[in-house]
Amino acid sequence: MKLSVKKGRLVFTGKIRCYEGDSDRLGYHIRQGKPEFDSWWLNENGFREISSLTLPQCFPKQKTIFRHCSLAQKRYQLRCEKKKAAETKPVSRPKTRMVYRQARKRTFTELPTFDRKW
Template sequence: MHKMIHSDGKKLSRGFDKLMLAVNIPSLTAATALSIIYLLIIRRSGVPDDFFKLYITCFFMTCAYSFTVSVIVAVITNLRLSGHKKYTYIEILGEQMVISRYVRSSAGEKGLTVYRRLWVMDLSDVEQVTCTGRRVIIKGKARYFEAPANWLDYSCTENGRAEFDYHWYDEYGGEEVTQASFPDSFFYAERVAQRIIFCSEKQKRREIRRKEFRQRMLEIAARRRARKKPKERVFRGYEIERKF
Protein backbone atom coordinates (compact mmCIF):
# COMPACT_ATOMS: atom_id res chain seq x y z
CA MET A 1 0.00 0.00 0.00
CA HIS A 2 3.07 2.25 -0.20
CA LYS A 3 2.45 5.41 -2.23
CA MET A 4 4.56 8.54 -2.72
CA ILE A 5 2.75 11.67 -3.95
CA HIS A 6 5.09 14.52 -4.90
CA SER A 7 4.20 18.19 -5.29
CA ASP A 8 3.48 19.57 -8.75
CA GLY A 9 6.36 21.80 -9.94
CA LYS A 10 4.23 23.54 -12.57
CA LYS A 11 1.61 24.50 -10.02
CA LEU A 12 4.26 25.94 -7.72
CA SER A 13 5.91 27.79 -10.64
CA ARG A 14 2.66 29.59 -11.46
CA GLY A 15 2.66 31.12 -8.00
CA PHE A 16 6.24 32.34 -8.38
CA ASP A 17 5.43 33.73 -11.85
CA LYS A 18 2.73 35.88 -10.26
CA LEU A 19 5.29 37.08 -7.69
CA MET A 20 7.72 37.99 -10.48
CA LEU A 21 5.01 40.02 -12.20
CA ALA A 22 4.02 41.77 -8.96
CA VAL A 23 7.55 42.94 -8.12
CA ASN A 24 8.03 44.22 -11.68
CA ILE A 25 4.84 46.30 -11.77
CA PRO A 26 6.69 49.49 -10.65
CA SER A 27 9.33 49.10 -13.37
CA LEU A 28 6.67 48.33 -15.99
CA THR A 29 4.73 51.44 -14.93
CA ALA A 30 7.87 53.58 -15.08
CA ALA A 31 8.81 52.18 -18.49
CA THR A 32 5.33 52.98 -19.81
CA ALA A 33 5.55 56.57 -18.52
CA LEU A 34 9.01 57.04 -20.04
CA SER A 35 7.76 55.75 -23.40
CA ILE A 36 4.86 58.21 -23.38
CA ILE A 37 7.21 61.07 -22.48
CA TYR A 38 9.53 60.12 -25.33
CA LEU A 39 6.76 59.87 -27.92
CA LEU A 40 4.86 63.02 -26.90
CA ILE A 41 7.64 65.37 -25.83
CA ILE A 42 11.19 64.39 -26.71
CA ARG A 43 10.50 63.02 -30.19
CA ARG A 44 8.27 65.92 -31.33
CA SER A 45 10.20 68.86 -29.94
CA GLY A 46 13.62 69.61 -28.66
CA VAL A 47 14.16 69.56 -24.93
CA PRO A 48 16.88 71.05 -22.71
CA ASP A 49 19.96 68.96 -22.09
CA ASP A 50 19.25 68.76 -18.37
CA PHE A 51 15.80 67.31 -19.02
CA PHE A 52 17.22 64.76 -21.46
CA LYS A 53 19.90 63.72 -18.95
CA LEU A 54 17.20 63.27 -16.31
CA TYR A 55 15.21 61.16 -18.76
CA ILE A 56 18.21 58.93 -19.50
CA THR A 57 18.92 58.58 -15.75
CA CYS A 58 15.34 57.52 -15.06
CA PHE A 59 15.50 55.04 -17.94
CA PHE A 60 18.64 53.35 -16.63
CA MET A 61 17.33 53.33 -13.03
CA THR A 62 14.18 51.58 -14.23
CA CYS A 63 16.23 48.97 -16.08
CA ALA A 64 18.53 48.47 -13.06
CA TYR A 65 15.59 48.04 -10.69
CA SER A 66 13.89 45.54 -12.98
CA PHE A 67 17.10 43.55 -13.45
CA THR A 68 17.92 43.52 -9.72
CA VAL A 69 14.50 42.39 -8.48
CA SER A 70 14.22 39.83 -11.29
CA VAL A 71 17.54 38.25 -10.31
CA ILE A 72 16.64 38.22 -6.59
CA VAL A 73 13.21 36.68 -7.23
CA ALA A 74 14.71 34.15 -9.65
CA VAL A 75 17.27 33.01 -7.05
CA ILE A 76 14.60 32.73 -4.33
CA THR A 77 12.27 30.92 -6.73
CA ASN A 78 14.87 28.33 -7.73
CA LEU A 79 15.81 27.79 -4.09
CA ARG A 80 12.22 27.29 -2.98
CA LEU A 81 11.31 25.13 -5.97
CA SER A 82 14.23 22.79 -5.25
CA GLY A 83 13.16 22.66 -1.59
CA HIS A 84 9.56 21.85 -2.49
CA LYS A 85 10.70 19.25 -5.01
CA LYS A 86 12.59 17.37 -2.31
CA TYR A 87 10.59 17.98 0.87
CA THR A 88 6.97 18.61 -0.16
CA TYR A 89 5.14 15.31 -0.54
CA ILE A 90 2.60 12.89 0.94
CA GLU A 91 3.88 9.38 1.64
CA ILE A 92 1.51 6.54 2.50
CA LEU A 93 3.63 3.93 4.29
CA GLY A 94 1.09 1.27 5.25
CA GLU A 95 -0.28 1.82 8.71
CA GLN A 96 0.80 5.46 8.78
CA MET A 97 0.90 8.47 6.48
CA VAL A 98 3.61 11.16 6.45
CA ILE A 99 2.90 14.67 5.15
CA SER A 100 6.02 16.75 4.54
CA ARG A 101 6.10 20.45 3.64
CA TYR A 102 9.11 22.61 2.80
CA VAL A 103 9.18 25.81 4.88
CA ARG A 104 12.32 27.85 4.24
CA SER A 105 16.09 27.85 3.85
CA SER A 106 18.40 29.96 5.98
CA ALA A 107 22.15 30.55 5.82
CA GLY A 108 24.24 29.93 8.92
CA GLU A 109 27.74 29.13 10.05
CA LYS A 110 27.45 25.57 8.76
CA GLY A 111 26.00 26.59 5.42
CA LEU A 112 22.43 26.45 4.17
CA THR A 113 19.90 24.92 6.58
CA VAL A 114 16.56 23.70 5.21
CA TYR A 115 13.49 23.60 7.46
CA ARG A 116 10.35 21.58 6.90
CA ARG A 117 7.08 20.65 8.59
CA LEU A 118 6.04 17.08 9.14
CA TRP A 119 2.74 15.47 10.12
CA VAL A 120 2.72 11.77 11.05
CA MET A 121 -0.77 10.30 11.13
CA ASP A 122 -2.17 6.80 11.50
CA LEU A 123 -4.34 5.99 8.50
CA SER A 124 -6.98 4.55 10.82
CA ASP A 125 -7.25 7.98 12.52
CA VAL A 126 -8.13 9.86 9.31
CA GLU A 127 -11.65 11.26 9.67
CA GLN A 128 -12.06 13.61 6.71
CA VAL A 129 -10.08 15.04 3.78
CA THR A 130 -11.10 18.43 2.39
CA CYS A 131 -9.78 20.30 -0.67
CA THR A 132 -10.75 23.98 -0.71
CA GLY A 133 -8.90 24.90 -3.89
CA ARG A 134 -6.04 26.57 -2.07
CA ARG A 135 -5.55 24.27 0.93
CA VAL A 136 -5.78 20.60 1.78
CA ILE A 137 -7.12 19.77 5.25
CA ILE A 138 -6.83 16.26 6.67
CA LYS A 139 -8.72 15.85 9.95
CA GLY A 140 -7.53 13.31 12.44
CA LYS A 141 -5.12 12.85 15.32
CA ALA A 142 -1.53 13.48 14.24
CA ARG A 143 1.92 14.41 15.50
CA TYR A 144 3.29 17.69 14.15
CA PHE A 145 6.99 18.56 13.78
CA GLU A 146 8.89 21.61 12.51
CA ALA A 147 12.66 21.38 12.53
CA PRO A 148 15.70 21.23 10.22
CA ALA A 149 14.97 18.76 7.46
CA ASN A 150 17.82 16.36 8.26
CA TRP A 151 16.59 16.06 11.86
CA LEU A 152 13.29 14.69 10.58
CA ASP A 153 14.69 11.98 8.31
CA TYR A 154 12.89 8.67 8.79
CA SER A 155 12.57 5.17 7.38
CA CYS A 156 9.64 2.81 6.90
CA THR A 157 9.41 -0.25 9.14
CA GLU A 158 8.08 -3.65 8.07
CA ASN A 159 4.75 -2.77 9.69
CA GLY A 160 4.40 0.35 7.56
CA ARG A 161 5.21 2.89 10.25
CA ALA A 162 7.61 5.83 10.29
CA GLU A 163 10.78 5.37 12.35
CA PHE A 164 12.93 8.49 12.77
CA ASP A 165 16.70 8.38 12.43
CA TYR A 166 16.78 10.40 15.66
CA HIS A 167 14.90 7.87 17.80
CA TRP A 168 14.08 10.53 20.38
CA TYR A 169 11.38 11.80 18.02
CA ASP A 170 9.67 8.40 18.02
CA GLU A 171 8.81 8.65 21.72
CA TYR A 172 8.85 12.29 22.74
CA GLY A 173 9.03 14.47 19.62
CA GLY A 174 6.22 16.38 18.02
CA GLU A 175 3.05 18.11 19.11
CA GLU A 176 -0.37 16.45 19.23
CA VAL A 177 -2.75 18.11 16.75
CA THR A 178 -6.21 17.32 15.44
CA GLN A 179 -5.61 18.05 11.75
CA ALA A 180 -2.98 18.66 9.07
CA SER A 181 -3.58 21.82 7.01
CA PHE A 182 -1.21 22.90 4.22
CA PRO A 183 -1.32 24.78 0.86
CA ASP A 184 -2.48 22.77 -2.14
CA SER A 185 0.60 22.18 -4.29
CA PHE A 186 -0.41 18.84 -5.80
CA PHE A 187 -1.67 17.98 -9.27
CA TYR A 188 -5.38 17.13 -9.03
CA ALA A 189 -5.71 17.34 -5.24
CA GLU A 190 -9.16 15.70 -5.33
CA ARG A 191 -7.55 12.53 -6.65
CA VAL A 192 -4.99 12.68 -3.84
CA ALA A 193 -7.83 13.02 -1.30
CA GLN A 194 -9.61 9.99 -2.77
CA ARG A 195 -6.41 7.96 -2.50
CA ILE A 196 -5.94 8.91 1.15
CA ILE A 197 -9.56 8.02 1.98
CA PHE A 198 -9.26 4.68 0.13
CA CYS A 199 -6.08 3.72 2.03
CA SER A 200 -7.62 4.87 5.32
CA GLU A 201 -10.74 2.75 4.85
CA LYS A 202 -8.61 -0.22 3.83
CA GLN A 203 -6.49 0.11 6.98
CA LYS A 204 -9.60 0.45 9.17
CA ARG A 205 -11.05 -2.75 7.70
CA ARG A 206 -7.72 -4.50 8.26
CA GLU A 207 -7.67 -3.49 11.91
CA ILE A 208 -11.27 -4.66 12.37
CA ARG A 209 -10.38 -8.06 10.87
CA ARG A 210 -7.31 -8.22 13.10
CA LYS A 211 -9.37 -7.53 16.24
CA GLU A 212 -12.01 -10.06 15.20
CA PHE A 213 -9.34 -12.71 14.57
CA ARG A 214 -7.69 -12.02 17.94
CA GLN A 215 -11.05 -12.23 19.72
CA ARG A 216 -11.86 -15.50 17.93
CA MET A 217 -8.50 -17.00 18.96
CA LEU A 218 -9.10 -15.96 22.58
CA GLU A 219 -12.53 -17.59 22.55
CA ILE A 220 -11.10 -20.82 21.10
CA ALA A 221 -8.37 -20.87 23.75
CA ALA A 222 -10.96 -20.26 26.50
CA ARG A 223 -13.15 -23.15 25.22
CA ARG A 224 -10.16 -25.51 25.17
CA ARG A 225 -9.28 -24.65 28.75
CA ALA A 226 -12.91 -25.22 29.78
CA ARG A 227 -12.99 -28.71 28.15
CA LYS A 228 -9.76 -29.82 29.75
CA LYS A 229 -10.42 -32.34 32.60
CA PRO A 230 -8.12 -33.01 35.53
CA LYS A 231 -5.89 -36.00 34.98
CA GLU A 232 -5.96 -38.99 37.35
CA ARG A 233 -3.09 -41.36 37.98
CA VAL A 234 -3.02 -44.64 39.94
CA PHE A 235 0.06 -45.04 42.10
CA ARG A 236 0.46 -48.37 44.08
CA GLY A 237 -3.23 -48.93 44.26
CA TYR A 238 -4.20 -45.42 45.32
CA GLU A 239 -5.96 -42.92 43.08
CA ILE A 240 -4.31 -39.53 43.13
CA GLU A 241 -6.22 -36.61 41.73
CA ARG A 242 -3.95 -34.27 39.88
CA LYS A 243 -5.09 -30.71 39.76
CA PHE A 244 -3.34 -28.15 37.62
Protein backbone atom coordinates in the same frame (compact mmCIF):
# COMPACT_ATOMS: atom_id res chain seq x y z
CA MET B 1 -8.36 11.06 11.50
CA LYS B 2 -10.89 12.72 9.21
CA LEU B 3 -10.40 13.89 5.65
CA SER B 4 -12.31 16.70 3.98
CA VAL B 5 -12.03 19.07 1.04
CA LYS B 6 -12.69 22.75 1.77
CA LYS B 7 -12.36 25.39 -0.95
CA GLY B 8 -10.43 22.96 -3.13
CA ARG B 9 -7.87 22.20 -0.42
CA LEU B 10 -7.40 18.93 1.38
CA VAL B 11 -7.82 19.17 5.17
CA PHE B 12 -6.74 16.49 7.64
CA THR B 13 -8.30 16.80 11.11
CA GLY B 14 -7.47 14.75 14.17
CA LYS B 15 -4.49 14.09 16.40
CA ILE B 16 -1.55 14.88 14.10
CA ARG B 17 2.15 14.98 14.94
CA CYS B 18 4.06 17.74 13.17
CA TYR B 19 7.79 17.08 12.60
CA GLU B 20 9.80 20.05 11.39
CA GLY B 21 13.19 18.42 10.92
CA ASP B 22 15.12 17.46 7.82
CA SER B 23 13.65 14.59 5.87
CA ASP B 24 16.88 12.58 6.05
CA ARG B 25 16.38 12.21 9.83
CA LEU B 26 12.81 10.89 9.54
CA GLY B 27 13.57 7.18 9.19
CA TYR B 28 10.78 5.27 10.92
CA HIS B 29 9.06 1.90 11.28
CA ILE B 30 5.45 1.22 12.23
CA ARG B 31 5.20 -1.01 15.29
CA GLN B 32 1.87 -1.89 16.91
CA GLY B 33 0.06 0.68 14.79
CA LYS B 34 2.25 3.62 15.83
CA PRO B 35 5.25 5.18 14.09
CA GLU B 36 8.53 4.60 15.85
CA PHE B 37 11.43 6.71 14.62
CA ASP B 38 15.04 5.65 14.39
CA SER B 39 16.08 8.61 16.54
CA TRP B 40 14.98 8.43 20.18
CA TRP B 41 14.74 12.22 20.34
CA LEU B 42 12.04 12.29 17.65
CA ASN B 43 10.04 9.65 19.53
CA GLU B 44 9.97 11.63 22.77
CA ASN B 45 10.00 15.36 22.02
CA GLY B 46 10.84 16.01 18.38
CA PHE B 47 7.29 16.94 17.39
CA ARG B 48 4.34 19.09 18.27
CA GLU B 49 0.73 17.97 18.11
CA ILE B 50 -1.73 19.87 15.93
CA SER B 51 -5.45 19.38 15.43
CA SER B 52 -5.74 20.10 11.69
CA LEU B 53 -3.50 20.25 8.66
CA THR B 54 -4.31 21.92 5.33
CA LEU B 55 -2.42 20.89 2.21
CA PRO B 56 -1.12 23.97 0.36
CA GLN B 57 -2.12 24.77 -3.22
CA CYS B 58 1.26 23.70 -4.58
CA PHE B 59 -0.02 20.10 -4.58
CA PRO B 60 -2.02 19.60 -7.80
CA LYS B 61 -5.03 17.25 -8.05
CA GLN B 62 -5.94 17.36 -4.39
CA LYS B 63 -9.17 15.46 -5.03
CA THR B 64 -7.10 12.55 -6.34
CA ILE B 65 -4.95 12.68 -3.21
CA PHE B 66 -8.16 12.75 -1.16
CA ARG B 67 -9.48 9.67 -2.96
CA HIS B 68 -6.24 7.73 -2.41
CA CYS B 69 -6.06 8.75 1.27
CA SER B 70 -9.67 7.69 1.90
CA LEU B 71 -9.03 4.33 0.20
CA ALA B 72 -5.93 3.80 2.36
CA GLN B 73 -7.93 4.66 5.48
CA LYS B 74 -10.69 2.17 4.57
CA ARG B 75 -8.12 -0.57 3.88
CA TYR B 76 -6.41 0.12 7.21
CA GLN B 77 -9.72 -0.11 9.09
CA LEU B 78 -10.65 -3.36 7.32
CA ARG B 79 -7.26 -4.84 8.17
CA CYS B 80 -7.69 -3.89 11.84
CA GLU B 81 -11.14 -5.51 11.91
CA LYS B 82 -9.78 -8.69 10.33
CA LYS B 83 -6.97 -8.83 12.90
CA LYS B 84 -9.45 -8.43 15.77
CA ALA B 85 -11.69 -11.14 14.30
CA ALA B 86 -8.74 -13.48 13.85
CA GLU B 87 -7.58 -12.91 17.43
CA THR B 88 -10.98 -13.57 18.99
CA LYS B 89 -12.03 -16.49 16.80
CA PRO B 90 -10.86 -19.81 18.25
CA VAL B 91 -9.18 -22.22 15.91
CA SER B 92 -10.97 -25.54 15.63
CA ARG B 93 -8.89 -28.56 14.86
CA PRO B 94 -10.19 -32.04 14.14
CA LYS B 95 -9.72 -34.52 16.92
CA THR B 96 -7.44 -37.32 15.89
CA ARG B 97 -6.54 -40.43 17.75
CA MET B 98 -2.96 -40.72 18.69
CA VAL B 99 -1.64 -43.70 16.86
CA TYR B 100 1.55 -45.04 18.28
CA ARG B 101 3.64 -47.22 16.12
CA GLN B 102 4.09 -50.53 17.77
CA ALA B 103 7.62 -51.58 18.29
CA ARG B 104 8.28 -54.78 16.42
CA LYS B 105 10.18 -57.49 18.09
CA ARG B 106 13.30 -58.03 16.12
CA THR B 107 13.98 -61.68 16.49
CA PHE B 108 16.60 -63.28 14.36
CA THR B 109 16.47 -66.89 13.32
CA GLU B 110 20.24 -67.03 13.30
CA LEU B 111 22.64 -64.97 15.24
CA PRO B 112 24.85 -62.82 13.02
CA THR B 113 28.46 -63.79 12.74
CA PHE B 114 31.28 -61.34 12.44
CA ASP B 115 33.91 -63.51 10.82
CA ARG B 116 33.88 -61.51 7.53
CA LYS B 117 33.52 -64.56 5.36
CA TRP B 118 30.38 -63.43 3.64
